Structure formats: C-alpha cells, structure tokens
Amino acid sequence: MPDFLMNLFTNYYETAAMILFGIGFTTLLTHRNLIKKIIGFNFMDAAIYLFLAAKGYIAGRLAPIIVDGNTDPSNYVNPIPTGLVLTGIVVSVSVTAFMLALTCRLYDRFHTLDIDEITHLVRKERD
C-alpha cells in the first residue's frame, strides 16, 4: 500500500469522521422523510465534533486543567477545539429542536412527513 494511503489508517479518527459526514450528507439528500433528514443532519454534526476533538488531541499530554501550578503549554492538549465542540453542540441542539418543531407543524397541516408530497400539496393549494 502506498505511503500516503497509510495516512488514512494513522488518522483513523478523522477518516471515521469524514465517512460519518458522508453518511449524514447522503441521508440528508436521498431520504424524503423529514425526520430522517434531521437525523442525517445530526450525523453531520457528530462527525464535525469527532473531527475537532481528534484534531485537538496530542499524544501523551494531559487534559487542559492546570495542576500544581504547572503552566507549561507543552504539558497539555489543545483546549480550543473543546470550546468549539461545545459551541457546536449547543447550536446543533437548538437547530434540531427548531427543525423538529417545524416538522411537527407540517405534519399537523398535511398529515405526512414526505417532503415530495408536502410540496405537491402546497402547489395544489396555491393553484
């Protein structure tokens, strides 16, 4: 196996994150059911968190909580991706709740979760 492909296996967290992102994107595009689309969206979110957390890790270092007054930066892993993941989780929870609420309303109105049928019904109503 060529050298540069071995990198896919050394970076297995990142590889897994990218494949997860692809699965989420495929779900988002190919499914007609709105709930499944939202699940795909959450897959993509999870993939991003995995990627960020993996990028922040440095082998052999401690969690970024300063112990015994040791403030040498070479002792601790990167704290920034952790904060970014936190931001991402909060936004993803909010957006998911909002999307689910919109889906609830659409179901109340049209009694279906199929996006094509909803489009069809909307077009019929407009005419």
Add this chain to the structure above:
Amino acid sequence: MRNKRFFSRLSDFVEYGSFREEEYTLSPSHKANIDTDTPENRWLTSVQHSERSAPVRLMDWLKLRGFEVFNNLYRIASVIICITLIAVLLSVVVFLPPFGSDDNPAVNEVVERYVSKTVEETGATNSVAGMISAYRGFDTLGEAHVLFVAACSVIVLLRVDPSERRRGRLVDPGMTGEDLDFEPNSDLILRKAAKLLVPLSFILGLYVILNGTTSPGGGFSGGALMGAGLILCSVAFGFGRTQRFFGDGMYHLVKTVCLASYALMMAYFIFMGANGFDDHVWLGVPGSIISGGLILPINIAVGLEVACTMYCFYALFRKGGL
C-alpha cells in the same frame, strides 16, 4: 416498477405517441379522440402526434412527467455528489498531520497563551472554562442567546393555548387533545428509580456547574444534567406535579433573569476595557470553588438557562406548553 418503465415510456412517447399508456393527454381535443380506444383512434392519434415536431413532443412529455424526471435526476445527482464529497474529504485526510502529533498547525501561539496565562488572568484552573467564559465570553453569550431564541421559536411553533385546550377546541385540527393530555399510568419501577435518580441528577448537575472552574464541566453540561432531572421528574411523577414547582411563570422568570444577568456581566466586561481580566474582579484562589472571578456566576446563569431550555423543549413537544 415505475422506474423500470421510465425510459421505455419516454421512447414510446417520443416515437409513437401515447399508445401504450392512455393515462395522459396531449390537449383537450386529443383527449376526445383518445377516449375510446379503437384502432382508428390509435391511428388518428399517431397521425396527429407525428405532425408535431420532436422538441414539442419532448416538451409535452416533460410537462407531464417533469416531476418524475426531476426526481430521477435528483437521485442520480445526489448519489454522485455524495460519493464525490466523501472522496474529496478522504483525500484531504490523507494530507492531514498524523493523529496526536504536536506539530499540528492548530497548536500555535494562541494555545500557548491560553494555557500559560489562564490561571493568572482568569483565575480558573480549567483552561477550557477560562477560555469559553472569559477569553471568548461573547461567543458564549451568543450561544446562550441561540438557545434562548430556539426556545422562543419552539414556543411560537408548538404552544397550545391552555384556554383553548380546556374548552376542547384546538387550534390545529391535526393535533388531538387526547394526545396532549394523555398521561400513562405511572410505572412502579419508573417511579422508584426516579425517586433515586432525580435528586442525584440535580446534585450532580449542581456539582458540575459549581466546579466548572476547576474540573471538566461547566454551565452547559451541568445544565443539561439538571434538565434531564426535570424531564425524568415529569415523566415519572406526572406533568401536573412538575408544573406545581416549575410552571410557565417560573420558567420565564428563571430564564430571563439568568440571561439578563449574564448579559450584564458581559456588559461590565465591555465597560471595564473589553478585557475584564484586570483588577476589577476578585479572582479568588485558583483551585478552590470560589475562583475564576465572574466565571462562577456565569456558569450558574448558563446552567440554569440550559436546564430551563431542555425542559422547555420536552414539555412543548410532549404537552404543547409548560
């Protein structure tokens, strides 16, 4: 089945007119001709059809079948896009620095500065807490507002007016009152387990919030734990009992007070030189609970707000109101 005949139908139509399937019509006059399926009519349609040029026929066909065509194209295109996306992303991973290496470009002087100065400047030994609540405090304020706005929009979308519900008349005909008012018989195991777990989750949530400056955790994770406790309480002991101590008024009070106090603290940071780490706030003893200056009150405010929002989401989806 539908897809199998898709291309044969296209060729049938463009070549011979609508012989094999009578379901679609070309024009009102045509329709009259096709109504009875006799050999003469077929011949007539064929003649009329072949009088029209191929592009016109194709346009007619697209008008009838455009939605299907679009769906098929869409499916093919989406599969191609997805495969391309995964391939591009994986090819990027090939060129990333190896996992766990310290020559990662993300590990730069910003990280050094955060780690080496957090205790001195913010008083928090947990440098993540110091970073998100002090160095990037405005970012976290924005996050809290995102949660607030999300809760508001969910309330706007899903709230059912209590007076309407009492009269048995609901705004949405689709949402039945039985669904919203349905209370399952509370299970014995669930109730016993909840008696144990609800206090525990509240205590753990408080612990995580208060120790946010010295250990992993903070407002968001502790708030999520407390929200889970509230939801468990509502599931096990009934919605009405939870409403007695955490109803509509309580929710709005806690949430607005928390968010407003957080915003005030951030405003204080602005007027004190937009840095907030100078000698205006007593930073406490690093490593103890009372440390980190404004980070502890910020954590408490954020935690309560997150707990409220979690429970609000649950209550609105389940009951259509707090």
